Amino acid sequence: MRGTTRKRLGDLLIESGVITTQQLDYALSNKSSDEKLGDFLIRENFITEQQLIEVLEFQLGIPHINLNQYAIDPELLQLVPGELAKRAKIMPVRRDKNKLFIAMADPMDYFAIEEVRMATGCQIETSIAAKDDLYRTITKYYDLQESMDAALSDLGVSPTETQQEITDEDSPIVRLVNQIIANGVAQRASDIHFDPQETDFRVRYRVDGILRSERSLPKHMQNMITARIKIMGNLNITETRVPQDGRIKSTVNFKPVDIRLSTLPTVYGEKIVMRVLDLSSAMNDVSKLGFTKENENQFRKMISRPNGIVLITGPTGSGKSSTLYAALNNLNQEGVNIITVEDPVEYQLEGVNQIQVKEEVGLTFAAGLRSILRQDPDIVMVGEIRDLETAEIAVRASLTGHLVLSTLHTNSAVESISRLRDMGIEPFLISSSLIGIVSQRLVRRVCRDCAQTVPATEREKEIFAEAGITIETVQRGRGCGACSQTGYRGRLAIHEILPVDRVIRDHILQRSNITVIRDYMTEKGLPSLVKDGLLKVLDGVTTTEEVLRVATFD
Numbered sequence: 001m002r003g004t005t006r007k008r009l010g011d012l013l014i015e016s017g018v019i020t021t022q023q024l025d026y027a028l029s030n031k032s033s034d035e036k037l038g039d040f041l042i043r044e045n046f047i048t049e050q051q052l053i054e055v056l057e058f059q060l061g062i063p064h065i066n067l068n069q070y071a072i073d074p075e076l077l078q079l080v081p082g083e084l085a086k087r088a089k090i091m092p093v094r095r096d097k098n099k100l101f102i103a104m105a106d107p108m109d110y111f112a113i114e115e116v117r118m119a120t121g122c123q124i125e126t127s128i129a130a131k132d133d134l135y136r137t138i139t140k141y142y143d144l145q146e147s148m149d150a151a152l153s154d155l156g157v158s159p160t161e162t163q164q165e166i167t168d169e170d171s172p173i174v175r176l177v178n179q180i181i182a183n184g185v186a187q188r189a190s191d192i193h194f195d196p197q198e199t200d201f202r203v204r205y206r207v208d209g210i211l212r213s214e215r216s217l218p219k220h221m222q223n224m225i226t227a228r229i230k231i232m233g234n235l236n237i238t239e240t241r242v243p244q245d246g247r248i249k250s251t252v253n254f255k256p257v258d259i260r261l262s263t264l265p266t267v268y269g270e271k272i273v274m275r276v277l278d279l280s281s282a283m284n285d286v287s288k289l290g291f292t293k294e295n296e297n298q299f300r301k302m303i304s305r306p307n308g309i310v311l312i313t314g315p316t317g318s319g320k321s322s323t324l325y326a327a328l329n330n331l332n333q334e335g336v337n338i339i340t341v342e343d344p345v346e347y348q349l350e351g352v353n354q355i356q357v358k359e360e361v362g363l364t365f366a367a368g369l370r371s372i373l374r375q376d377p378d379i380v381m382v383g384e385i386r387d388l389e390t391a392e393i394a395v396r397a398s399l400t401g402h403l404v405l406s407t408l409h410t411n412s413a414v415e416s417i418s419r420l421r422d423m424g425i426e427p428f429l430i431s432s433s434l435i436g437i438v439s440q441r442l443v444r445r446v447c448r449d450c451a452q453t454v455p456a457t458e459r460e461k462e463i464f465a466e467a468g469i470t471i472e473t474v475q476r477g478r479g480c481g482a483c484s485q486t487g488y489r490g491r492l493a494i495h496e497i498l499p500v501d502r503v504i505r506d507h508i509l510q511r512s513n514i515t516v517i518r519d520y521m522t523e524k525g526l527p528s529l530v531k532d533g534l535l536k537v538l539d540g541v542t543t544t545e546e547v548l549r550v551a552t553f554d
Contacts, residue, residue, distance in 0.1 A: 009037050009108055016055045019046050050449035053128050062107045064128045066481045067137040079120055082142035088112035091137050098122055103129035133481030139186050147176035166228040173224045185252045190276060196222055196269035208444045208491050226270050233261040241265055277346055286326045290492035298497045303327045308435035309398045313410045319442045319493050320407045321346050327405055331379055339375055341368035342383035365390040373397055382406040388424045398433040413437040413498035414514045431508040439496040441550035443542045444488035450480035460544050467531045475540035494533040
């Protein structure tokens with residue numbers, strides 16, 4: 001078979017009608033010498049990884065496999081060393097006498113195949129796996145398993161050695177914790193949970209908003225791992241009775257990663273949650289937030305006003321911080337003084353003065369905001385309006401010529417008006433200071449690699465009809481290696497935007513019921529959260545189930 005497969009990838013893709021000759025020429029003249037053609041085409045969105053796999057599968061007769069459906073035999077990990085697997089980007093799958101079946105992202109990499117053949121002395125049979133799937137599996141089986149085995153065999157140490165175990169960078173426990181974090185980053189986890197149970201110690205990852213168990217560790221490793229994580233976050237390792245918060249800055253696979261750490265005493269020991277902030281993928285561009293064209297224009301108009309308040313609302317984990325940071329990034333220019341007061345400071349922005357709230361020394365949102373106003377700011381960002389005092393100072397700041405950006409925990413844009421009223425802010429102050437409100441939620445994005453068009457269900461047609469939209473087909477993910485069989489990969493926001501115009505100002509002054517304002521929004525054609533979500537289902541980027549999971553018809 002080897003002789004017939006010496007065709008070049010570009011020719012195979014053109015033969016299959018996946019790319020044009022012009023696209024191939026563009027790729028060959030623009031890609032760097034050490035970048036593979038397939039990687040460049042995927043990065044430029046000429047093809048998806050799934051299309052590449054299908055072409056190779058069809059043209060070369062090489063099967064495509066999902067690695068997470070295989071339990072890898074530990075003997076194979078001995079046969080193919082981790083260093084070789086990582087360098088050649090291959091994963092041994094099974095062995096049949098003298099035949100070794102391997103998975104690789106690029107089955108036309110003959111050097112890698114030859115290298116594995118020489119190292120193992122086996123005849124090599126190749127199969128294709130998605131790149132992310134391969135990377136995750138290599139990390140899981142080689143790095144994590146090695147660290148696990150080493151940590152387990154090493155746990156008979158004496159107490160005097162224990163201190164060294166959790167501080168020495170080369171000790172098995174330290175390597176295991178680093179590996180669990182690296183594995184979480186590789187899987188794009190936003191949170192890593194360490195859950196103490198009665199008989200074991202569980203590690204769970206939250207990926208695209210959904211928690212899933214990764215592995216169970218033996219109960220006797222719990223104290224060492226907890227102590228190691230607390231040392232990383234500069235926490236008190238002798239205090240186990242009260243919750244503690246910390247922060248870890250580290251580099252994972254050459255990417256800067258910031259981790260917020262929180263411990264909580266439970267009946268079976270301390271539960272630890274790490275919030276992973278991947279600094280390289282921080283959303284810092286308004287055009288990448290998932291706004292529709294009209295909503296983006298409205299939002300840009302709101303944040304370009306010289307003074308007033310812009311509020312971003314939604315529950316915890318709805319992407320409010322990303323939207324705020326993107327807005328600040330958009331406004332961050334040489335001639336502007338931007339000061340923020342946050343709890344905690346999530347992403348550090350170049351050229352922006354950021355203050356961390358410290359309640360224990362009296363530096364609250366209100367106190368921070370009061371002192372900010374003496375620092376001659378043009379734009380002020382308050383992490384959250386939690387009480388009347390903060391709300392009053394924010395309103396006063398907006399009326400004295402400052403643009404104030406902040407967040408509120410409310411379920412819809414309109415409810416923010418009544419929340420400010422309930423806090424005790426006078427309606428005339430709200431109406432004269434408020435520029436606009438953005439309410440948002442995060443929904444999972446349909447995986448591009450395994451998306452397929454399917455007919456809409458009768459229930460879906462009813463839901464769309466209720467919103468005044470007709471729909472025949474929707475996009476759904478089949479489930480593939482790239483999305484861990486979920487059919488979703490990545491997230492995007494759905495929005496509801498309420499620009500405060502003269503009519504809404506009058507409604508606020510007259511203390512109108514929020515249903516009156518909502519009716520006016522409908523009349524004016526401003527889409528609700530659900531409608532914005534359904535329009536995104538129509539575009540094929542998410543599903544009806546996702547939209548209804550996070551938003552409801554009013």
